[in-house]
Amino acid sequence: MAVPKFKMSRARTHSRRSQWKANNADLVQITVRGRTASVPRRLAKAYQRGLLQIED
Template identity: 60%
Template sequence: MATPKFKMSRANTRMRRSQWKADNVALQEVTIDGRTVRIPRRLVKAAKAGLVEVEQF
């Protein structure tokens, strides 16, 4: 685990935290039951197996 060597000021801590941004989920085009839909890659297997409803995407 990383150990801090010097005390970091409150301003620097908050500035570092504010720079973090989440990425948008990459969508993949998949044909399911004759329809082409764009869904997240992690749900492709479940959608093809019928475990996830595709209408919500």
């Protein structure tokens, strides 16, 4: 694990952390029982197996 050689100031830490941005989940089109919906890729199999229901 990387260890800093010098103490980083609070302002410097906050400015570094403020640059991080989350990405939107990529959506895929799935069709379950004749209904088409856009869902996150990681949940597509759960919808197809019937573990999650598509809501309108």
